[in-house]
Amino acid sequence: METAELLEITLRSLLVAGAATLLAALPAVPLGLWLALKGGGLLGRALLYAGMALPSVVVGLFLYLLLSRSGPLGGLGLLYTPYAMVLAEAVLAFPLIAAFVLSGARGRVEEVRLLVRSLGGKEAQVLPTLFWESRRTLAAALAAGFGGAISEVGAATLVGGDIRHHTRVLTTAIVVETRKGEVEAALALGMVLLGVAFLVTGLLLVLERE
């Protein structure tokens, strides 16, 4: 594989996984904090933890059916584009991020609420305070979400189609190279994937330490 193509695939992997993480975090972070404020109800936690075990191929299949030409969202023309991959990876990252935020924030809810209310603050001020107090957990949650997204292969293949110069990412490229018998190239891609994952999650964890 040419260096230029390797760079292109790496960059696409980063962009797709990064966008998916951000897209998932937008609803997942408030949901995790809200569930923590509501006492981290058993049902909410059970659903999120079940979501963490979602088989990616099944997510990919559902999205495929939604986005395929005859599907309800077929008109959007998203199938076999990086956007569809972002969507699939976001669905998989969502429960990971929400569950991390929930478990990190749960332990601090009572003291944050006591502090805010004891100083005359309103209940509505508890959530933003909790958000700021949970920022370390937030970095870990984003790292987990990004890790889940960038290492995803089943759903990315189904809705992205692994089209060269269009939707091929590191994970799908590894599958292709292995199938071709190019084990060395596959291993090299694997090392790049590991490096990227370590680098980004490492950066997030540096943020976690402020």
Place this chain on the structure above:
Amino acid sequence: MRPVLQAQGLRHRLGDFRLEVGRLEVFPGEVLAVLGPSGSGKTTLLRLLAGLLTPEEGRVEGGFRAYLPQTPPVLRRSVLENAAFGLRLRGVPKGEALRRAEALLKRVGLEAKARQKAHLLSGGEVVRLALARTLLVEPEVLLLDEPTASLDPTHTAKVEALLLEAAREGRGVVLATHDLFQAKRLARRVLFLYMGRVVEEAPAETFFQNPKDERSRAFLEGRLLL
């Protein structure tokens, strides 16, 4: 004189524990000491008065109240930002809040630690920080739960001076304490709680010199209340 805080017919249950307080008033400029053995309901009463708990029956009315818990929480921020937190909640601009917080930190002897992370403070320093944070929001009523339990005599004296100053400024101060000497030093009135009931309420001098109830007398004499 109009009370700054009034409670009427309070009833509240926490598990097997029941608290009942018929009538309670706190006047501007006074320190009301709430005495009683552990588990008598002092913290529950303070939290009801602060509006942190909703009574099953009865009502609490009065001006702006701030509550200082026995183990005050701190935010993962600097000492200065922690001190300014209450003001920020009340919409005071950041610069002004930090300036006012810095001035009060000097008075509680924490100015040298203003830029340090608050979670690195000792237990006694956390209490002084929390007191500064509570005083900064300028409540009409201060509700304090054993604020000097973890302080040495020097810092206890500083905290007591601040409480008396708050009372002189016209604030009502409700102080739950185990420390009889502290209650003698600070309180104008005493309310003695035993097993969730107000056993005696009297001016401090009367309470300490001539307690009416046998249980108050036993408590003052250091006898075990069983």
